[in-house]
Amino acid sequence: MTKKICVLPGDGIGPEITAQAVRVLEALNLGFEMETALIGGAAVDAAGDPYPQATQKLAAEADAVLLGAVGGSKWDSLPREQRPERGLLGIRKHLNLFANLRPAVLYPELANASTLKPEIVAGLDILIVRELTGDIYFGQPRGIENRNDERFGFNTMHYSESEIRRIGRVAFEAAGKRNKKVCSVDKMNVLETMQLWRDVMNELAPEYPDVELSHMLVDNAAMQLVRAPLQFDVMVTGNMFGDILSDEASMLTGSIGMLPSASLDENNKGLYEPSHGSAPDIAGKNLANPLATILSAAMMLRYSFNLEEEAKRVENAVKNVLAQRLRTGDIFESGMTRVGTKQMGDAILAELGK
Ligand code: IPM
Ligand code: MG
DSSP: OOOEEEEEEESTTHHHHHHHHHHHHHHTTOOOEEEEOOOTHHHHHHHSSSSOHHHHHHHHHSSEEEEEEOOOGGGTTSOGGGSHHHHHHHHHHHTTOOEEEEEEEOOGGGGGGSSSOHHHHTTOEEEEEEEOSOGGGTOSSOEEEEETTEEEEEOOOOOOHHHHHHHHHHHHHHHHTTTSEEEEEEOTTTOHHHHHHHHHHHHHGGGOTTSEEEEEEHHHHHHHHHHOGGGOSEEEEOHHHHHHHHHHHHHHTTOGGGOEEEEEOTTOOEEEEESSOOOGGGTTTTOSOOHHHHHHHHHHHHHTTOOHHHHHHHHHHHHHHHHTTEEOGGGOOTTSEEOOHHHHHHHHHHHHHO
16 A cells, blocks of 8 residues: 655755755655645745645645654744744644654764763663643643733643553553563652652553563653763653653764654654754755655655564665765764765665665
């Protein structure tokens, strides 16, 4: 059966990096049907809406979505509903993409890219499982109002036990296929929502006897990530803490341009995007690193299409071009060969053709 992929290039470097990932998907000759639509600032400019109806329809009908990046200072002064980020939050909620998988892996070839000492990060392989459709990001009530003659801002953190359970299951199942450790990150010493989070994680644990569950408060987790990151296998946490910790974890590898991500619904329909942003400063200059987007396409093959072998082929192609010392500017070191976005794509295609 032909699989449909909705391609959403977005803003900044988005179009350049998704173009390379699309070439990779085409080169695999799996007969994917790909259709492109607008999201983010590009959609605001063209249609006045960061997640227009036409995009919603295409995304809903597709088997998977490949996204570049959204955002840029150009749109920062628009009302909140029209900001590019709203497009991203909108598609996550619309497609019920509650499970965000953000791997932070240190490639041995890039060991020097980290700001941490090599002995602290060598062998790093963490999977952050971030809940993506709940928490304070979506909680009501929210707003800025006038109260007692001053402005008053408020947001609401909440989680139902079913929301916690379903993201917990994703984490336990992922850990079962990895190093069998889940660290659940919360703030139960202060927040009731997080007490429930911890209780539900504890209730789930007996169903996964081969996985070891531990708990950590989020402030300590932030510290442990830079003190001794090798202690972690899978980390599971809520939407807001996951936003922060996943940026921190990505920087352990020193190369955010290398990190893919997947956001999945209950049926493994997914949205795949690089973990980095739209980098408007280098947009259109053939400078961006397309590898995170290409690795996101590999995650798509694995999670949405169950094509493990093809996913590995793409991941190995990435390892091989790194071994050939090809580097885009973000991961460049002296002695390496500097290449542009398109040349990096060419090198991956050449590897796949071997
Ligand atoms: C992310 C981003 C988004 C988030 C923004 C752009 C809305 O930071 O995907 O981590 O906060 O979730
Ligand atoms: Mg973020």
